[in-house]
Structures are given as structure tokens and as C-alpha cells.
Amino acid sequence: MSDPGAAVIRIERLYKEYETDAGPVPVLHGLDVSVMPGEFVAIMGPSGSGKSTFMNILGCLDVATKGEYFLNGRDVNAQSSDELAHLRNEVLGFVFQGFNLLPRANLEDNVGLPLIYSGAGRAERMERANDMLGKVGLGQYRRSFPNQISGGQQQRVAIARALVNQPKLLLADEPTGNLDTRTSQEIMALFSELNQRDGITIVLVTHEPDIAGYAQRLIRLSDGRIVYDGPVEHAAPHHLEATQ
């Protein structure tokens, strides 16, 4: 690792426990990870390995029990809930497995939604939303509603929404989990393009080796510990095996 201050993500000794009736259940056992600008990282691991929990902590949707997390140089643990909202709004873009679009809003409004919370005016919102829709190839559907387009198209809209505020980091939690193979490939091609052409840092969780193959770096989790962290092409076959 070069200068750690320049890292988009710097995580040290990150622990996470869930409180249950039977006492605390540990999920993450002291992770150390850094992600530099422009990296494309895939996270793999069997169910229960803690990768979704890890992703939610990265996305500032959940907080760690112990450990340090610096996002773009800022200490996430020291942020108030309003400041966390600000981070989610301006520093992060999040893409979900289930798309999570607002069904009552048209595509333009869906993509422009984060800009409402950053205080942009209507004209600016519409312009930037339409730009983004054009970038993901859906410019002609801006007045359509989510239920009028296909799953792959919905995921493109979600990606456009995640990118509309020009975030430093794009997080994707099994973005192709609900899509067929061909559409998955299209979505992954889009991710690659965003990473290579626009230099956007991407961290992506997946079950499928094919999808992980689009990334440069692989992090393999097992029982809340990192068992492999390195280039995808150097990973042992069992680190790349499908987990579902």
C-alpha cells in the first residue's frame, strides 16, 4: 500500500457483532482492508461469511462494533447521523440486488432523487438525471416508470441513480443476483466501462466467479475473516468457486 491517507477505504481491525437473545454473535473478526482510487474489487464468500454485513458497513448503512473505518479520509465512526447521510449522499453510490427504485416516481425522478437531498434545484436535477440516464443507455425512457421496463434496465437506472452525485466510491451488493446471464454480462460491461473509462472506484459483492472476473482484485471472506486478498488472476480456484 502506498500513502494510506489517499485510500478511498481504509479499514483496521473491524469487528461486528449482532446482539441476539442468546448473547452477542460475532460476524466479522477484525478485518483490515484498504481500497485505492480506481480499484475494482470483488468480494466473494459463502452465505453467512459476513460479506453483506461488511458491505452495509462500507455503505454507512450499519455501524461496526469495534475498529476503524476511514472513508475518503474521514473517520466514519465519528460522524453524526446527519453527516453519515451526507456521506451516503455525496461520497457513496449504492446499487442493490433488488434495484430499490421508487415505484411511484418516473425514471428521471428516481435518478434525480439523491440531488433533492443535496439541495439541487429542479432544473439542475432534471439535467443531471437525464445525462446519467443517457450514459446508461436509457435516455428515451426518462418518463417511464420502473414497472414498465425490464430488470436489467431497472438495474441500469439504479446505477445511474448511484452515480448522479459523482461519488468517490460505487458499492454494489450482488447487482446481478436477480438478472439472467446475458443481462448480467451487460451490467458488468457497464461497471467495467465506468471503472476503466471514468476511473470510478467499485466494490462489488457477488456469488459468481464470472462476475468476479470483471474485477481486478478479489477479497474472499470466510466466517468473518479474510482468507484471500489479491489479484483475481492469482486467486486459487477454490477462492473463486461459486457460493450458491
Added chain:
Amino acid sequence: MIFPMLSEAWQAMGANRLRTILTMLGMIIGVGAVILMLAIGQGVRQQVESSIASMGSNLFIILSGSTTAGGARMGSGALPTLTIADAQAIEELPGVSAIAPSAPGTAQLVYGSNNWSTQVIGTTPSYLDVRDWELVSGAAFTDSDVRSATRVALLGQTVVQNLFGDEDPTGKTIRIKNSPYLVLGVLGPKGQSLDGRDQDDTVLIPVTTAQRKLFGTQFAGAVRFMMAQAESAALMPSVEKGMTELLRQRHHIREGEDDDFTVRNLTALMNTAASTAEVMSLMLGAIASISLVVGGIGIMNIMLVSVTERTREIGIRMAIGARGRDVLMQFLLEAIMISLIGCLIGVLLGVGGALLVSKLAGLNVIVTPVSIFMAFGVATSIGVFFGWYPARKASRLKPIDALRYQ
């Protein structure tokens, strides 16, 4: 920030139209009821107040006493114990500004081919002062008319309409019980009294004429009642005491014996009526307000359901950068919008209802701008008050819990 939120609140309301309308219905009925009830209450109050003003101010009525005749007690005024001389003595009392002895009766009036039965009151010119009664034409009869018991009359508006129609009665001669009376003037309109009698259906003639020529009396100079006016409201208790003492003395009533007359403070009675009307109007408003509160609870109920239903949406919004206060604002705006639109419709219905009531039931109703402003103020407060808890509940959700909610 507020404009996109307003349009989102509007969209959310449109998403479940039937439910929104049903929620609003509580507000509509509440506001409509308050506006209508306040309008009716105000109307009744104003009617009572104008009746009171039409009675005259600082008034006493002195009725001649009841008597026992062979075990059967007669009512007040049955025995004519009061006389014109009593009235003249009372007039000398300090604090008494005017007194009008009155000998009422009913008689048939004829003018040309028209005839009309009405109340004829024999009295003195002071009657007009005591009752604050103006003439719209002609002049009043004078004390000399009273002394010489001339056949002259002042007609109330209702009598004029029934006997003369559009004709001006001043200077004409009418017949009362077949004797000719010269009409000296016409009394101004007074409207209904508190007990609903038409005060304009009356004729005033000199008291002596009534006693000697029209009705006749058992005892010379006896009158059924007198109306007295005090110089000011503050003097009323001392005037009442003075009159009672004077009359007991004049009627030779010994200590321990009952009065043979009754003194009533009409102004106090009127004030009671006025405050009764006020209490009634307040109570109508209060009862209607209950439905407003129920409407507010309805809003809270629906907003709570809405927050639960839209937990996932809240999670999505938070994941892309909505702060707690943005979510709070969104739900609060929605609650306020529902209650304000409900209020607007309620005001329209309330005002319409008030117009309908005044048209169909002939009730006096008054819609004041104050009550409309108040309705909007209360509706906004209800929106904030009952929207606050659900909105706060939404804003306090943890993003991760809200997103996972199925």
C-alpha cells in the same frame, strides 16, 4: 428542498386516493361541523343581543300583585293594586329616569275594509323613552292627551301593514272597539322579543283613555304593570330597593306581610339570556371540536400505517442520502397537506351548510372570517400534532433496518 417534497407529498396522497379521501373525511366533517355550529351559535347570540337592545336598557317591570280569592291564587297582575298615582310617586325617587304605567288589553281595530286584532297598551309618553322606541313618522301623544284622555293612537309596524298596507296612516282615523281614534304616528320596527313575540304588533294609546273609555277598570286609576327605567346600571339595586319600600309604604303593607306587587329587574333577566346564548354557542363549538380531534386521530392512524407500509421506501431514501429530518419533513408535510385540504373542503361545506340552514330553517346564521381563519389554524396544528409522532417514528428508523423490511 420544500418544493420537491410538496410534490412528493402530493404524489403519495394520489397513490392511495380512496384512503386519502377517507382520511380527509374526518377532517372535512370536523371542520364543517365547527364552522356550521359557530355560525349558528353566533347567529343566535346576535339575535338575543338585538332583542335585548330592542327592550330598552336598565329596565324594571313592576307587576301588580297576586291575590287569593277563595283559596285560588290568581297570577301576578290579577289584582290591580298599582295605580297611576304610584307611578307618579316612583318617578320622584332618586335614580329613576322614567316610568310608564301600562294598562294592556286586546281590541279589534278597523280601518276602511281592513280589520285586525291586536294588543292595545294604555300608557304615558314616557313609555317610548323607557323602551328606547323611536317614531318613524308623526309625533307621540303628550301628557295633556293623557290628562284629557283623548282618543289618539300610535301604531306598530305590523298593525300598519295589516290595516294600511302601503298607505301612510298618520293623520288617518281608525276605529278601536267602534270608537274613532286619530293616528298620531307610527312606531319604528322592534322585531321579535326574546320570547318570540312580535313587538311591532301593538298600539299605544293614553293610559287614561284605555282605563276610562276602552277597557274600563275595577278601581279608578289602576294599571296592570309599570315599566321603570333607572338612570344607570349601577343605580339599579338602589332603585329597586327604593321602589319596593315606597310601594309597601303607599300600599300600607305592614312588616312581615307579603308584597302585593312584584318588581323584576328585566336587564338582569336579559343578561342571563345573553349568557345562556353564549354558553350554548360555546357548547356547540366544543362538541363540533370533538369531531375535529377524532379527524386528527384518523390522520395519525393512517400516517402510522403509511409509515409502516413505506418502511422500505424510507430505507431507500436514507441509503441515498436522506437525513432524519428530511424523512420527518416528508411525512409531516403529507399530514399537514391532508388536513389542510380537508379543512378547505370542510370550510366550503360548513359555509354552504350555514347558508342552507338559514334558508331552510330561517335561522339567523353568521359565518365570521375569524372562525374560518381559526379553522385553518387548527387544521394545520392538528396536521402537525397528529403527524408528528408517525413522522418522527419514520425519521428514527435505522437505514439498514428500513432497507431489510419486507
